[in-house]
Amino acid sequence: MRFAYTFAMTMNLEAAINEWHASVNAGALMRSAAAVGNPVVVLGPKGAGPITPSQFADWVERSGIRLIPRSWHPISERLMVVEQDATWPENQQPTRVATVFRVADTKVTAALRLPDLRSALELAYICREMAASE
Numbered sequence: 427m428r429f430a431y432t433f434a435m436t437m438n439l440e441a442a443i444n445e446w447h448a449s450v451n452a453g454a455l456m457r458s459a460a461a462v463g464n465p466v467v468v469l470g471p472k473g474a475g476p477i478t479p480s481q482f483a484d485w486v487e488r489s490g491i492r493l494i495p496r497s498w499h500p501i502s503e504r505l506m507v508v509e510q511d512a513t514w515p516e517n518q519q520p521t522r523v524a525t526v527f528r529v530a531d532t533k534v535t536a537a538l539r540l541p542d543l544r545s546a547l548e549l550a551y552i553c554r555e556m557a558a559s560e
Contacts, residue, residue, distance in 0.1 A: 439506055440498070442529040446537065447508075451492050455483040463535035467528075470539045490515040493525070497543070501550040502557075504528055509543045526550045 442461070449457035458479075465476035468485075477485070492513045499507040506527045511520035524546035528536035540546040 438532065439500070439504065439527075439529045442532050442534055443495075443506055443508060443527050445532075446527070446534045447493060447495060450486050451494075453486060453490070455487055458486045459483040461534060462537075463530055463533040466534060467536040468538070469526075474538075493523070494520070496522070499543075499547060499550075501526075501547075502554045504530065504557075505550050505554055507543070507546045507550050509546075526553065528553070 446458075446461045448454075449461045459482060460479070462479050462482050464479050466479065466482050467476050468474065468482070493510040494512075495508050495510050497509040499509070501507060506529070507524055508527060509522065509524045512523045513520050522542070524540050524543040526536065526538040526540070526546050526549050527534055538546070538549060540549060
């Protein structure tokens, strides 16, 4: 029974992250807002903190970012690190980054982008341990 539960949780986690990528990469503002929780916690080169779905959609539009998943690293039932190739309208040369995703139900509730896989995995493990010790 534990296997079935874990499998279902992993499928929900992956589905939410896939929808997040699809909406962001399409530049679909309403879809992007619907893919995230209220609030969604973000981390990137310009700052960190909770934002609303509308603010997230504004970021999608402003940044023009595209993130192509390259590798998936499950951390827990709610956390996944995804290594990605990022491009922006002003820089089409892919830059490798990694994002720590947290999912609740069918929504991404945190997207913490870091400059490399190692940093993202370290942060994800810390987040997992903090949640486990609450």
